[in-house]
Amino acid sequence: MEYFELFEIPVQLEVDKKTLRAKYLELSRKYHPDYFANASAPEQQEALDATAGLNKAFKTLGNREDTIRYVLQQKGLLVDDEKYALSPDFLMEMLEINEAIAEAGMDADGAGKAAVAQQLKNWEHEIYEPxxxxxxxxxxxVTTEKELLQVKEYFYRKKYLERLKHQLDGIS
Incomplete structure (x- = not known):
């Protein structure tokens, strides 16, 4: 089942967490396997499957980046394992940050790591703003495909930044 349909909310890229949680709790009670303890084996399996689907949908819609990925996939604009080409300018900037991360790994006082973390935070803001x-x-x-392609560009840039953040977090 389509996630937005399941939660009876309109398709959106930024889901209201309070509304999502309230609907999740309502649906959790409806599909909870304990209510199907005396049901047939197929009905019990259906309840387990429904609960698993509900949990997956809740997790996806509860995270902005996952929601963006989901909507872009639903629209056919994002494919798993896609080889998306980021702009050379962006990649050059990321190369510089990669070098700064390497240098921060050799920095004993941690000041370099803090500076790179701030750089990444600034980049996150810069790529999200548009x-x-x-x-x-x-x-x-209503939202055009051109606008959704801008969101796709953001999505891949954000993924790149997340990899750099994990790399930075790995520095002791």
């Missing part, structure tokens, strides 16, 4: 309005005001069928 799509913030699209994400906040997304309307299924």
């Amino acid at each position: 799509v913030a309005q699209i994400v906040a005001s997304y309307h299924d069928g």
Whole structure:
């Protein structure tokens, strides 16, 4: 089942967490396997499957990046294992940050790591700013494919930054 349909909310890129949680609790009670303890084996399996699907949908819609990925996939604009080409300018900037991470690993006082962490935080803000309005005001069928492709570019840039953050976090 489609996640937004399951939660009876409109398709959106930024889901209201309070509404999502309330609907999740309601659906959890409805599909909880304990309520099917005396049911047939197929009905019990259905309840388990429904609960697993509900949990997956809740986790996806509860995270902005996962929601963006999900909507882009639903629209056919994002494919698993896609070889997306980021702009050379962005990649050059990331190369510089990669070098700074390597240098921070040799920095005994940790000041370099803090500086790189701040750089990454600044980049996150910089890449989100151009799509913030699209994400906040997304309307299924109204938001254009061109706007969704901008969100896709953001998505892949954000993924790149996340890899760099994990690399930085690995430095002792």
